[in-house]
Each structure stands twice: as C-alpha cells, then as structure tokens.
C-alpha cells in the first residue's frame with residue numbers, strides 16, 4: 001500500500017474516531033448505542049495500523065521519535081476515555097474538552113512539517 005493510501009486511511013479513521021466519541025459522549029454513560037463503541041474500537045485500530053504503515057512506507061523510513069510517542073499517548077487516552085467516563089472517573093464535560101485537546105494536539109503533530117520534538 002502506498003504512503004498516500006495509509007495517510008488517507010489514517011485521516012478517515014480519525015474522522016470515524018471523533019464521530020464515535022461524539023456519539024458516546026452525547027449519551028448518559030452506558031446508554032450509548034452499541035455501534036458507537038464498535039466504531040470506536042475499529043477506528044482506533046485503523047488509525048494505529050495506518051499510522052505505523054505510513055512510518056514504514058515514508059521516504060526515508062520514519063523511526064520512532066518523541067512526537068510519535070506523544071501521538072501514541074493521545075491515542076491511548078482517546079481509547080481509554082469512554083471507559084473512564086462510564087466508570088464515572090471522568091465527568092462528560094472534562095472528557096469533551098480532553099477529546100478536543102488531544103485530537104487537535106495529535107493532528108497538529110502529524111501536520112507540522114518541522115516536528116516540534
């Protein structure tokens with residue numbers, strides 16, 4: 001698969017991830033439709049696979065660097081968020097702000113040509 005295709009899948013899965021998080025956070029904890037939880041898992045997996053695929057297909061090949069670890073950190077937090085909200089460890093409003101912040105941060109890291117770290 002070409003790096004462009006991996007990039008397209010990565011960004012498409014990011015859209016799906018935030019769509020699923022929107023659906024999950026729009027409902028009372030535990031009351032969200034089943035598809036939103038399924039979409040959340042599928043989108044997370046797709047993003048990671050396409051992200052790592054992009055690293056391997058980039059010219060020159062992208063090695064693991066601090067900005068990529070930061071993106072994985074954002075990915076882990078966005079993955080854990082629905083469970084944290086369901087277990088009442090995180091209020092929905094805080095989760096909403098976190099989703100926005102983590103999403104913008106991870107996208108910014110992917111978009112800036114001269115990586116900040």
Ligand code: HEM
Pocket residue numbers: 007010011014047048051052054055062068071072074075078102103104106107108109110111113
């Ligand atoms: C947490 C959510 C994440 C979001 C919202 C996100 C978003 C983005 C966006 C918007 C881009 C720019 C695509 C473009 O150039 O048009 C990008 C690039 C990239 N992302 Fe992610 N990403 C996330 C997580 C990850 C993870 C976990 C990895 C793990 C490997 C990863 C690896 C990459 C790579 C390698 C690039 C290409 C950077 C470059 O070409 O310089 N991303 N990401």
